[in-house]
Amino acid sequence: MSADVELQSVSIAFGDFYAAKNVNVKIEAGEFFSFLGPSGCGKTTLLRAVSGFLEPSEGKVLIGGQNMSGIGPNKRPTSLIFQNLALFPLMSVADNIAFSLEVRGVGKQARRKRAGELLDLVALNGQGDKKVHELSGGQKQRVAIARALAVEPEVLLLDEPLSALDLKLRQKMRTELRAIQQRVGITFIYITHDQGEALTMSDRVGVMNDGQLEQVGSCYEVYQAPSTPFVATFVGENNAFAGKVEKVSKGTAQVNVDGKSFSGAIGKTTAGNLHNIGVGDEAIVFVRPESLNLAKDTKAPKNKFSADIKTIEFEGNLKNIYLKSSTKKSIRFSVPSVFDTSHLTPGSKIELAFSAQSAIVLPSGPLALD
Amino acid sequence: MDSFYKKNGSLISTFFLIAITFWLVFLILIPQLYMLDLSFRPNLPPLLRGGPDDVYTLTHYNHFLFGSETSKDTYNYVDIGVFVDTIGTAVLVTIINLCFCYPIAFYIAKLATPNATRLLILALIIPFWINELLRSFAIRILFAGEGVINNLLIELGLLDVAVNFIALDVALYTGLTYAYILLMIFPLYNALDTLDTNQLEAAKDLGSSTIRTHWRIVIPHAKAGIASGSTMVFMLTAGALATPVVLSSPNTFWFTQLIYQWFNMNDNWSRGSAYSIILLVVSVAFVLLMMRLFKVTIGEVVR
Numbered sequence: 001m002s003a004d005v006e007l008q009s010v011s012i013a014f015g016d017f018y019a020a021k022n023v024n025v026k027i028e029a030g031e032f033f034s035f036l037g038p039s040g041c042g043k044t045t046l047l048r049a050v051s052g053f054l055e056p057s058e059g060k061v062l063i064g065g066q067n068m069s070g071i072g073p074n075k076r077p078t079s080l081i082f083q084n085l086a087l088f089p090l091m092s093v094a095d096n097i098a099f100s101l102e103v104r105g106v107g108k109q110a111r112r113k114r115a116g117e118l119l120d121l122v123a124l125n126g127q128g129d130k131k132v133h134e135l136s137g138g139q140k141q142r143v144a145i146a147r148a149l150a151v152e153p154e155v156l157l158l159d160e161p162l163s164a165l166d167l168k169l170r171q172k173m174r175t176e177l178r179a180i181q182q183r184v185g186i187t188f189i190y191i192t193h194d195q196g197e198a199l200t201m202s203d204r205v206g207v208m209n210d211g212q213l214e215q216v217g218s219c220y221e222v223y224q225a226p227s228t229p230f231v232a233t234f235v236g237e238n239n240a241f242a243g244k245v246e247k248v249s250k251g252t253a254q255v256n257v258d259g260k261s262f263s264g265a266i267g268k269t270t271a272g273n274l275h276n277i278g279v280g281d282e283a284i285v286f287v288r289p290e291s292l293n294l295a296k297d298t299k300a301p302k303n304k305f306s307a308d309i310k311t312i313e314f315e316g317n318l319k320n321i322y323l324k325s326s327t328k329k330s331i332r333f334s335v336p337s338v339f340d341t342s343h344l345t346p347g348s349k350i351e352l353a354f355s356a357q358s359a360i361v362l363p364s365g366p367l368a369l370d
Numbered sequence: 371m372d373s374f375y376k377k378n379g380s381l382i383s384t385f386f387l388i389a390i391t392f393w394l395v396f397l398i399l400i401p402q403l404y405m406l407d408l409s410f411r412p413n414l415p416p417l418l419r420g421g422p423d424d425v426y427t428l429t430h431y432n433h434f435l436f437g438s439e440t441s442k443d444t445y446n447y448v449d450i451g452v453f454v455d456t457i458g459t460a461v462l463v464t465i466i467n468l469c470f471c472y473p474i475a476f477y478i479a480k481l482a483t484p485n486a487t488r489l490l491i492l493a494l495i496i497p498f499w500i501n502e503l504l505r506s507f508a509i510r511i512l513f514a515g516e517g518v519i520n521n522l523l524i525e526l527g528l529l530d531v532a533v534n535f536i537a538l539d540v541a542l543y544t545g546l547t548y549a550y551i552l553l554m555i556f557p558l559y560n561a562l563d564t565l566d567t568n569q570l571e572a573a574k575d576l577g578s579s580t581i582r583t584h585w586r587i588v589i590p591h592a593k594a595g596i597a598s599g600s601t602m603v604f605m606l607t608a609g610a611l612a613t614p615v616v617l618s619s620p621n622t623f624w625f626t627q628l629i630y631q632w633f634n635m636n637d638n639w640s641r642g643s644a645y646s647i648i649l650l651v652v653s654v655a656f657v658l659l660m661m662r663l664f665k666v667t668i669g670e671v672v673r
Contacts (some may be wrong), residue, residue, distance in 0.1 A: 053571060076575045086568035090590045099586075100576035151576060 002186040003077060003154035003223045004029040005050060008061035014211050019045040021211040021261050022059070027189060027204075029154075032181050034190040034198040035047050036222075037078025037208030038234065042081075043191045044159055046208075050189065051080045051157050063155060079153035083160045084159060085144040092319065094119070094128030095144050100151040109146045118146040122180065128135055155187040163199060173364030175359075195235050199223065207231045209368070215270050225360070232286045232360065234368035239292070239331050241285040242364055253361040255283050258327045262303045273364055280365040289320065291333035291358035294350060301353035308332055309346050323350070391597075409644035429526055430644030449628060449645075456625035457652065460608040467603050468552045468596065470547065475558035480567060498552060506545050513541035535613070537619040545617040550606050552600040554594045560587070561595025594670035601671060602659050608653050609646035 005027040019042040024364045027033040032046075041237040048054040049061055052073035061068045066078060083151045088096050095102075097118050099113040106114075110226045115128055122142035132140065141161060148156055159194040176203045180189045192198050197217040198205045200228040207230070215231045217223055226232035233240060243257035251274060254263040266274050277283055287303075307323035319341055323331040335341065335351060344350065373381045410426045418424065434453075437446035478490050499503070512518050513535035522533040536543050565588060573583040589596070614624035629649070632642035661671070 016415055053575075073571070073575045074579075078478060078575075080572070080575045082568045082572060084566065086572035088569060088572075088587055091586075099573070099578070102586075103576065103578040103582055147576070359400060 001152070001154050002029045005155055005187060005189065006060075006062040006065075007046070007050075008060045008062065010046070010049060010056045010061060012042070012049055012054060013057040018211050020049070020056075023211075023213045025213060025216055027187060029187055030185055032178065032190065032203045033187045034192055034199055035208055036192055036195055036198040036205050036235070039193055041208045042211040043208050045082050045190050047080070047159055047166055047189065050155070052076045053080075077154040078157055079148040079151050079155075080157045081144050081159065081161045083163060083199075085140055085161065087143060087147070089132050091126065091132070093124070093132060094134065096132065097146045097150050098127070114150065115146075116199050118150055121149070121183070123148045123176075137165050138173060139232075141165065141173055141225060142176075142351065145177070149184060150198050153186060155189060156181075158188065158190045160192050162192075163194075170197070177201060183298070199235075205235075207235060207286055209234070209366075225268055226286070226362070227268055227275075229284050229286075229362050229365040229367050232267075232284075232362060232367075237332055238286045239287050239289065240356040240367055241287070241329070243283065243285070244363075245279050245281045245283050246279060248279060252356055253277050253283060255285050255361060257285065258325075258329075260305055260339045262305075262359065263337050263356045264303075264361045265357060267360045267362040275361075277361065277363060282360050284364050286360045286362065286368075287354045289332040290318075292331075292333045292352050294353050295353040296351065298353050300329060301351075302356060303359065304328065304351060304353045306349055306351045309344055309348055311346055312341055312344065323352075391588065405643040405649060408640050409647050410649045411640050413640045431648070434645060436650055439533070440611045452628055453547045453625050453648070455622070456608055456649075457656065459543075459546075460604050462645040463543060464600050464604040466492045467547050467551060468600055471551060471554040471558055471599070472596075475555050476562055476584075477556075478653070479559050479562035482567065494552060494555060495573075502549060503612050503616065505549070509541055509545045509548070510536070510616055513544070535592045537621075539619050539622055541553050542614060542617040542619070542622065545613045546610060547600060548645060549610065550603045551598045551615050553602040553606065555600070557595040557599040558592060559595075561598075564651065565591045593664070597664065597666040600660075604657065605653055608649065 007023050007025050008235065010020055011018060012021045020105045021042075023046060035046060037043045046055065049056050050063070050068075052068065052075070055069065055143065063077060071081070071104060088099065091099070094112060094115040095145065098106075098116040103110045103113060116125075119125055119128055122145055124139060124142050124146070127135070127139070135143065162173050163175075165173060174197060177190075181201075189251050190198070190201065198220075202219055203217060204218055205222050207214045207222055209230045215227045217225070217332075222231055222235050226235065229240065237307075241255070241257040241262055243255040243262070245253050246261060247254040247263075248266070251266055252263050253266050254261050264285045264287075266277055269275055293301075295304050305325060307325045309325055310322045313320040314337070317337055318334045319332045319337055321335065321340065321341065321344060323333060325331055331352075377393055387505070409430055410428070411424060412427055412429060413646075414421075418627045433446065436447055437443055437449070452535060455463070471481070473590060474490075474494075478487050482490060500508075510517075513537075515534060519535070520529065522534065524531040530575040569587055569591075573587050578586070608624055610624070613628060614622070614627060618624060625645070629642050629645045632638045632645060661667070
């Protein structure tokens with residue numbers, strides 16, 4: 001069984017401070033949905049409102065169409081996986097997993113059997129008698145998942161459960177979480193500040209900033225078609241060129257950035273329409289580091305500009321070249337590692353260009369902090 | 371030793387060694403050994419001490435078990451009775467104390483806001499600036515025949531005649547429970563404070579009731595603190611003197627009062643020592659037995 005979750009105009013206030021402001025979203029049954037945002041953006045607060053540890057100050061939380069107002073966390077069809085997992089250290093692995101059955105008065109035999117099944121599900125067969133501290137980080141993770149699934153929730157809520165793991169294990173657990181979600185078929189709501197996690201696992205992502213849901217869409221949409229400057233800079237890397245709009249025609253806008261004219265496609269709003277951008281408006285042109293090219297390698301380069309090379313950073317599959325424009329703006333330019341950068345020495349000047357189709361123009365607004 | 375000196379510097383190291391040696395040897399070991407020795411010697415006038423009659427004897431321990439030689443009873447029912455009463459009451463007081471302090475400690479550690487925590491801890495500590503004797507007398511005034519509680523209950527029409535709380539030992543139990551409340555609350559608070567609040571929420575999320583969460587998660591976590599607090603409260607209650615003297619009913623006698631009598635009124639230091647040793651050994655044995663029963667190790671208790 002899986003249920004849909006609907007947040008209707010949910011606001012959560014602590015005194016004068018709004019941790020969540022008028023959040024509206026419908027998460028479909030069986031969907032893997034991630035709330036993505038920087039720390040302090042209110043995503044954990046929102047999750048606590050779904051799990052029942054918090055009541056919204058305004059608005060409603062509906063699970064399976066039912067208003068959850070006044071229903072406690074132990075009575076909701078949800079199960080929460082905590083950031084630090086919150087396993088019970090004094091109980092065995094099997095007792096941890098079967099705790100929810102124990103509180104429901106299920107007998108010892110049945111409990112052991114069910115714990116065994118869940119251990120199989122998370123690939124920990126035969127580890128039930130171990131103590132929690134005898135397990136590795138990844139194994140603890142699986143125990144937490146098994147324990148949460150033991151209540152047979154309709155919605156599983158995950159509060160950054162992978163943040164304590166090292167990179168390799170985190171990547172492995174992403175794949176595994178996604179596989180478990182598809183096997184059990186219930187709704188997963190995942191909280192993370194790590195866009196890599198959100199993009200690899202989710203069906204849809206909700207990007208949050210400052211208590212507000214900025215954009216909801218597929219992973220592809222939030223990356224390729226951000227609807228706010230915040231989303232553009234928070235999800236993936238982006239170069240932002242701010243200026244005034246000089247010309248608008250057929251979905252493209254030309255923006256004057258410190259005397260240079262850059263043109264790009266006008267971005268879409270959360271509702272799916274083109275942003276209403278007019279001549280004279282403040283706007284930002286966003287270009288991904290991988291969408292920049294050397295002007296000399298481009299036929300009839302458009303959107304050309306020059307900049308000084310500051311440093312070159314080797315990142316394995318990519319090389320990041322950090323530049324400063326004539327107006328001291330920081331620019332990031334990424335090329336595949338195989339690309340020969342021997343002629344690009346720090347201090348030298350290069351000419352870059354980008355195509356109008358790969359750039360997005362959005363009305364100016366706050367960016368994600370670097 | 372060498373590395374200890376290197377790590378802490380010679381001034382601090384020397385101070386530590388002298389202070390700890392002084393404390394352990396002069397303040398604890400020597401008096402206790404002297405008392406142990408004394409307890410096996412006959413009670414002799416000063417002139418005869420060290421003379422031919424000063425030989426090791428079990429006479430004081432015999433007296434505790436079987437009474438004086440002139441007594442017709444098989445056992446020393448009076449002294450043994452007082453002893454058993456004392457230990458029994460101390461156990462009861464420890465249990466009452468634990469039941470009382472656990473919710474308070476839990477509230478302070480897990481539920482109260484930081485400001486409320488500070489306020490509550492102050493409120494717990496400040497009354498203990500008043501000395502024990504005065505606090506005991508204050509409780510006596512509260513529970514006396516013409517005392518505050520009786521007067522209030524009669525005034526409210528809940529009672530017709532004053533209840534003799536002193537004779538019923540209500541005052542004694544209250545006084546003893548209150549006397550060592552901090553020694554229970556602080557170890558409990560320390561233990562509960564280290565409990566991850568997420569575990570409480572996890573248990574709740576998994577459908578656990580409050581009582582079950584405490585039984586399965588909180589109490590096991592706080593076991594060492596419970597053992598530590600209970601041990602101190604039990605030991606100090608069994609060895610209390612001022613509170614029982616002020617608050618016990620005329621027919622309740624505390625074992626420490628017996629010890630006091632042998633030392634001070636009967637001038638029989640040997641017998642007083644023997645009785646002290648009995649109290650000490652039995653109390654320690656009892657605590658060790660309880661720790662065994664509840665599977666707590668010494669290491670956990672002093673943690």
